């Protein structure tokens with residue numbers, strides 16, 4: 001085992017982190033010990049990080065801007081400083097609202113606005129893009145694909161985060177190695193949704209470990225875990241840190257034993273640094289500032305109590321002064337003194353040059369990302385069979401209900417108005433069922449997208465293309481099922497051309513409504529989206545020419561009819577049924593047949609029956625426009641949350 005580790009230490013890490021694992025070929029003697037059985041000298045064959053990153057930050061101020069119209073500024077971090085040495089597990093501790101998550105967001109590069117001050121990596125100002133290639137961020141909530149198994153989740157991560165030059169065999173070796181090390185090898189075939197809290201957390205870490213990041217940020221990794229899972233999780237982080245990584249996590253109130261597992265601790269109170277140093281030095285520091293920790297008291301608890309102001313605000317001021325708001329590094333332990341500035345600069349330049357060589361933030365090409373994302377999305381929709389069957393079922397049942405209600409109305413001259421109502425109802429069905437489905441499901445995807453996109457799994461363009469493409473087959477299938485049922489039951493003209501036109505308009509309305517839902521779902525949460533979607537659809541209905549015919553619209557409102565996709569849908573679908581010189585209609589059992597001539601009906605509702613091509617073009621333009629707007633909004637949202 002020792003030999004393997006020695007060999008490992010000599011392996012140079014490539015930009016994808018692949019080679020660090022590439023030589024892995026564990027023999028029986030090298031058998032890795034699962035996390036649960038870890039001991040000091042238990043041999044982990046996972047290889048150490050080889051390009052350690054020392055972090056330092058100076059005079060960090062973070063100002064949040066709140067309020068939509070009247071902008072208010074609130075300073076959350078007040079000129080704090082600190083030093084996070086490589087190869088150490090660092091806890092950011094403090095009471096609720098102290099600014100722990102904010103500091104983590106700033107240091108990880110997740111927050112990019114409202115920040116002043118400088119973050120250094122290995123002594124030189126951080127280049128955010130280069131830094132993002134070396135680091136990862138693991139959120140407090142485990143944003144995993146619930147329908148995919150542990151192995152499938154890992155395979156997607158490996159396919160996206162390791163370069164295409166890494167072979168499948170090497171990827172499998174890396175995955176196997178990480179899962180074994182993290183004690184997940186017994187759960188490889190378990191879906192992420194069915195994992196325990198601790199396993200989910202370990203899977204979140206495993207996914208990001210695939211490309212061997214040098215710096216890891218974890219927001220409250222122990223939240224929601226029982227004490228044994230907590231200590232397993234922190235021991236794992238300690239092990240990973242001692243391989244040379246810089247691991248920073250926020251933590252609420254650790255028990256004494258958990259606290260001891262951290263190498264360094266950074267205590268915050270109301271955006272100021274109270275202490276920065278090793279866990280062992282906390283008690284001597286408290287004595288030094290004349291706030292001695294009572295005997296048998298957990299120093300972590302006592303530090304939090306002090307930070308909460310339970311023993312007086314003067315003590316907080318004293319501690320901030322003693323640490324010079326994080327500038328003092330004399331309480332840190334076991335960290336290397338930074339090499340000289342020149343050496344650092346050379347090293348940094350070299351690293352930057354290496355990073356510059358690969359222009360993209362992502363490890364794989366756009367087409368490869370799309371291939372993997374499509375594979376994942378198809379697998380997800382296959383697994384989510386309830387939703388797929390529900391979609392087909394809803395279309396079939398609604399088709400049967402409307403078909404029964406408007407039985408044979410399409411061929412009957414005395415039921416032309418009924419049939420017109422039916423055509424509008426069909427458009428309503430397509431609009432509401434697709435739009436609401438997207439509004440309800442997309443916000444859930446947003447949280448996973450935010451995490452994976454920030455951790456550079458793929459570009460937003462490829463994600464969006466995959467989301468767009470993957471739904472096409474099922475949407476068309478559902479629409480065709482509905483159309484066949486309704487068309488035959490209501491006896492619309494038995495003419496393939498008319499059926500084709502009817503179906504084409506229906507499918508386009510489905511896709512436009514889906515884009516409309518995507519636009520709303522990208523920006524708003526489920527509650528706001530559910531309110532906004534139908535509300536914004538009302539003007540679309542108003543301007544469709546149903547109820548109030550277009551010729552009766554006041555001139556100053558006529559513009560509305562140009563932007564209402566339902567107007568083009570209605571015009572196209574009515575044209576398909578009553579246009580193209582449809583022969584006269586019979587009114588069985590009636591003496592007087594008002595709409596014997598379809599042209600008379602078209603004239604009465606002010607719809608020309610020959611606008612099909614225009615309607616298709618207009619719907620296509622609206623479709624592309626909404627898709628682009630939805631993409632722009634999604635991009636904006638990803639930046640705005642930061």
Ligand SMILES: Nc1ncnc2c1ncn2[C@@H]1O[C@H](COP(=O)(O)OP(=O)(O)OP(=O)(O)O)[C@@H](O)[C@H]1O
Nearest residue numbers: 064065066074076095096097098099100101102103
């Ligand atoms: N974008 C923002 N706009 C307004 N206030 C903000 C924003 N971000 C953070 N805050 C405020 O800054 C303070 C610190 O927030 P932060 O989430 O960093 O605290 P925390 O120490 O992580 O708390 P907890 O342990 O409860 O998660 C809080 O009072 C929070 O309300």
